[in-house]
Amino acid sequence: MTSVRVAVAGASGYTGAELVRLLSQHPHVQLTAVTSEKSAGAAISAVYPHLQGIVPLSFEALAPEALTERADVLFLALPHTKSMDPVASGLKAGKRVVDLSADFRLKDPGTYETWYQTAHAHPQLIKDAVYGLPELHRSAIKQTRLVASPGCYPTAAILQLAPLIAHGLVAADSIVIDAKSGISGAGRSPALPYHFPEAHESLEPYKIGQHRHIPEIEQELTGLVGTRTQATRGEVAPVTVAFTPHLVPMNRGILSTAYARMKGQLDIAELRTLYRDFYKGERFVRLLEGAMPNPRHVRGANYCDIAVHLDRRAGWVVTVAAIDNLIKGAAGQAIQAMNLMLGYPEETGLVAPGIYP
Numbered sequence: 001m002t003s004v005r006v007a008v009a010g011a012s013g014y015t016g017a018e019l020v021r022l023l024s025q026h027p028h029v030q031l032t033a034v035t036s037e038k039s040a041g042a043a044i045s046a047v048y049p050h051l052q053g054i055v056p057l058s059f060e061a062l063a064p065e066a067l068t069e070r071a072d073v074l075f076l077a078l079p080h081t082k083s084m085d086p087v088a089s090g091l092k093a094g095k096r097v098v099d100l101s102a103d104f105r106l107k108d109p110g111t112y113e114t115w116y117q118t119a120h121a122h123p124q125l126i127k128d129a130v131y132g133l134p135e136l137h138r139s140a141i142k143q144t145r146l147v148a149s150p151g152c153y154p155t156a157a158i159l160q161l162a163p164l165i166a167h168g169l170v171a172a173d174s175i176v177i178d179a180k181s182g183i184s185g186a187g188r189s190p191a192l193p194y195h196f197p198e199a200h201e202s203l204e205p206y207k208i209g210q211h212r213h214i215p216e217i218e219q220e221l222t223g224l225v226g227t228r229t230q231a232t233r234g235e236v237a238p239v240t241v242a243f244t245p246h247l248v249p250m251n252r253g254i255l256s257t258a259y260a261r262m263k264g265q266l267d268i269a270e271l272r273t274l275y276r277d278f279y280k281g282e283r284f285v286r287l288l289e290g291a292m293p294n295p296r297h298v299r300g301a302n303y304c305d306i307a308v309h310l311d312r313r314a315g316w317v318v319t320v321a322a323i324d325n326l327i328k329g330a331a332g333q334a335i336q337a338m339n340l341m342l343g344y345p346e347e348t349g350l351v352a353p354g355i356y357p
């Protein structure tokens with residue numbers, strides 16, 4: 001069976017290590033290089049003992065051009081602002097690139113500069129990037145060489161709200177997203193808020209109304225406004241969201257609760273039918289009716305679990321979504337996109353159920 005050569009840049013980080021774990025089991029992938037500057041020369045199993053006997057590679061410090069030569073598909077699990085040059089280098093060499101950072105997610109370079117305090121180094125490449133949420137952009141992902149893989153909070157928030165926005169069922173300026181993330185969402189570098197005594201038995205909101213995922217969520221939801229209604233879209237009122245993330249003392253997982261004001265008179269059965277139709281055939285979206293989404297139930301798996309509820313008395317639709325930030329929120333979703341780019345069945349290498357508890 002033919003295989004594709006794949007390299008992971010930033011493999012010493014949490015999302016990079018999850019990419020390596022999943023790609024090592026992918027039937028069409030040959031892992032050719034894993035990069036880290038700080039751990040260059042060390043066996044990956046010395047840093048991540050769970051990969052002992054599974055991934056026989058050592059970390060290398062590779063410049064973008066050297067990385068590009070080693071593979072046909074590049075996964076970049078680097079910090080924001082550090083992916084721009086490797087993306088440009090990979091594309092120039094005709095490779096396929098899946099970038100897990102935010103560097104190519106926002107379509108407007110000015111918005112990127114505002115939220116990331118950095119001028120975009122390759123703004124001319126932004127138009128070539130497809131936002132890598134397969135449930136919304138599947139056909140474009142199949143055609144592109146550059147996937148900008150979504151952020152973890154946006155994955156949950158967009159998937160839980162997409163049917164409501166596309167059908168024009170809620171007021172576009174009424175959306176409130178209250179989300180909680182496990183600490184691996186902040187990456188592997190130590191910092192005081194993530195220190196055990198600080199984070200354990202604690203629950204704290206942060207960056208209220210200021211988080212860099214706000215423009216990403218608004219961009220994608222605005223792109224959906226009215227796309228499933230009969231009326232022509234005309235002038236589209238931008239979606240604005242009030243977004244509050246929280247840090248919770250879990251290793252991984254996101255629970256996102258979104259509230260939006262109902263415009264019409266649909267009852268809960270009609271709303272759930274609409275969600276079922278919207279996500280019909282989607283392998284990685286599970287709509288729950290008798291149970292609540294819980295990050296525990298998607299841990300290690302590529303699922304986004306969603307429940308839709310209606311607070312009729314107060315006039316709000318309340319949706320709840322759970323993902324594993326490192327899988328559907330990062331590594332799993334990135335592999336889902338690679339499968340689409342290469343024409344493999346979308347679920348290849350991703351079908352294992354999650355870990356419980």
Ligand SMILES: NC(=O)C1=CN([C@@H]2O[C@H](COP(=O)(O)OP(=O)(O)OC[C@H]3O[C@@H](n4cnc5c(N)ncnc54)[C@H](OP(=O)(O)O)[C@@H]3O)[C@@H](O)[C@H]2O)C=CC1
Pocket residue numbers: 009010011012013014015016035036037038039076077078079080082100101102150151152184185186187188189325326329330
């Ligand atoms: N954590 C999450 O839940 C999610 C993260 N993402 C995004 O994925 C990317 C990786 O995140 P995550 O794995 O959490 O991050 P980590 O901090 O855990 O890992 C970062 C990786 O990048 C490398 N690195 C750090 N600084 C540089 C630099 N200046 N130049 C080159 N390489 C560098 C590190 O290597 P070294 O060993 O040399 O330090 C490490 O391999 C980020 O853009 C993040 O925003 C996306 C979705 C979810």
Ligand SMILES: CC(=O)N[C@@H](CCC(=O)OP(=O)(O)O)C(=O)O
Pocket residue numbers: 100101102150151152153181182183184185186187245247325329
């Ligand atoms: C808990 C925590 O700190 N989470 C990160 C989000 C991680 C993520 O998925 O976002 P990107 O892919 O855009 O980096 C944060 O709030 O910045």
